[in-house]
Amino acid sequence: MSLAEQLAAPPLEVAPRLLGAVLRYGDVAVRLTEVEAYAGATDPGSHAFGGPTRRNGTMFGPAGRLYCYLSHGIHICANITVGEEHGPGAVLLRAGEVVAGLDVARARRPRSTDRDLARGPGRLGQALGLSLADDGTDLATGPIRLELPDTPVPVTAVRTGPRTGLRRASDRPWRFWIDADPTVSPYRRHPRAEGPEAG
DNA sequence: CAACTGATGTGCT
DNA sequence: GCACATCAGTTGA
Numbered sequence: 644m645s646l647a648e649q650l651a652a653p654p655l656e657v658a659p660r661l662l663g664a665v666l667r668y669g670d671v672a673v674r675l676t677e678v679e680a681y682a683g684a685t686d687p688g689s690h691a692f693g694g695p696t697r698r699n700g701t702m703f704g705p706a707g708r709l710y711c712y713l714s715h716g717i718h719i720c721a722n723i724t725v726g727e728e729h730g731p732g733a734v735l736l737r738a739g740e741v742v743a744g745l746d747v748a749r750a751r752r753p754r755s756t757d758r759d760l761a762r763g764p765g766r767l768g769q770a771l772g773l774s775l776a777d778d779g780t781d782l783a784t785g786p787i788r789l790e791l792p793d794t795p796v797p798v799t800a801v802r803t804g805p806r807t808g809l810r811r812a813s814d815r816p817w818r819f820w821i822d823a824d825p826t827v828s829p830y831r832r833h834p835r836a837e838g839p840e841a842g
Numbered sequence: 843c844a845a846c847t848g849a850t851g852t853g854c855t
Numbered sequence: 856g857c858a859c860a861t862c863a864g865t866t867g868a
Binding site for chain 2 (some may be wrong): 679681687688690693712713714715716717718720722735737754764765766783806807808809831833
Binding site for chain 3 (some may be wrong): 697698712713716717718802805
């Protein structure tokens with residue numbers, strides 16, 4: 644089964660299966676410990692909500708590609724396109740553990756401890772050396788590869804909660820992480836998030 | 843062309 | 856836990 648076929652399922656189904664997967668770019672590899680699902684056209688929190696634009700074009704392409712965008716003018720955030728046909732589903736890679744190329748990752752983020760090297764989407768992008776030019780990369784054949792885990796992370800070790808830092812649709816519990824993993828980033832609610840305050 | 847915004851990071855307490 | 860620095864891209868005129 645090809646990578647694209649394995650990812651050809653709804654984001655909410657694919658997201659937890661990406662935990663434990665390894666994203667490799669050159670010397671650096673990151674084992675994913677935290678992801679978020681974005682459902683596309685029906686999800687007000689998704690970049691694809693409202694249709695295709697110059698920026699989000701990759702989300703409307705085939706599954707198994709890397710969707711990179713610029714956040715806060717300085718950080719590169721990486722998603723994996725998932726879902727069937729040209730449905731604009733994606734999974735944001737929020738955090739991970741550097742499992743190869745530790746020296747290179749440290750050089751890229753000199754002020755980080757090893758634990759923080761890829762703890763957060765911007766940090767993860769920087770540790771891997773991503774740029775906007777990497778948007779659209781095919782993760783099965785390109786210079787950036789996604790290696791799905793041989794044995795998935797057991798469901799008992801997967802925790803869920805609301806997505807981090809969103810203003811819209813901030814209450815949907817579409818964030819997935821590996822329980823008790825130190826490289827998972829802390830939850831942060833958007834200052835002006837819509838919806839009910841978390842009790 | 844100018845103004846606004848953000849799926850964040852860092853430092854300080 | 857909290858404040859604020861940050862700046863390219865996107866949007867609207």
